[in-house]
Amino acid sequence: MISVIIPLYNAENTILAALDSVKNQEGNFDFEIIVINDGSTDKSAEKVQQFIDENPQLKIQLIHQENKGVSWARNAGLRLAKGEWIAFLDSDDVWLPHKTKVMMKVLTENPEIDFLVALRNSERIWFPYKINYKNLAKITLNKLLFRIEGQTSTAIFKRKILINTGLFNENQKYSEDANYWMRISKHNNMFILAEDLVITGAGKKSFGESGLSANLQAMEKGIQKNLKEMYLTKRINFSKYFFFFLFSKLKYLLRIFKSK
Secondary structure, rough: EEEEEEEOOOOOOOHHHHHHHHHHHOOOOOOEEEEEOOOOOOOOHHHHHHHHHHOOOEEEEEEEOOOOOOHHHHHHHHHHOOEEEEOOOOOOOOEEOOOEEEEEEHHHHHHOOOOEEEEEEOOOOOOOOOOOOOOOOEOOOOHHHHHHOHHHOOOEEEOOHHHHHOOOOOOOOOOOOOHHHHHHHHOEEEEEEEEEEEEEEHOOOOOOOOHHHHHHHHHHHHHHHHHHHHOOOOOHHHHHHHHHHHHHHHHHHHHHHHHH
């Protein structure tokens, strides 16, 4: 079974498309869909409940909580998940119909892979990631420090990661997914599939356009927090920490320039 975790906050205009994209996945997959309503004030929860009523054949849970942020919502879903595989889907994103079929084929044929992400919005794989003959690029901590790859809605991973890594940091609101990926990399084999399988945020660019990532200053603060954590936990030494500190500051300035 594949557990699909969907955090929901004021997404009445997009949540049904997200749910339909799971419903319409090609192949015969056993999904459980866990929607965590993070204190929405619009009609998001009502639309999800209507979808549940209209699709009794699907296994869907709608959980309500006070507004605590996306990390709290994802963790609430992860605690309830029963699947041997875990997948994320944000409420303003959609999976392409063949997404699960393609990624599960890769995971089945390569059992050493614990965590797999894919491309979205017609993006490409850049340095330092290098695609191999299987159309896969290995993800490591050093590469994540250089460039984060793997948007959350593209991810699918083995349940064992919940045991050897734990959950999202609930006190971190920005770059929380990057933090989780970095922590996952300590004990697990991670890869990115060079195939476009998800549409996120209606195809908008990653930084400075909308949502949490529109706050570039807060995003940079989250990135610097991740760097410091990797140093304090002895995942990287001081020279590497200092290099990536300066490198991140340079990227931040470039993003400010591009956003204007």
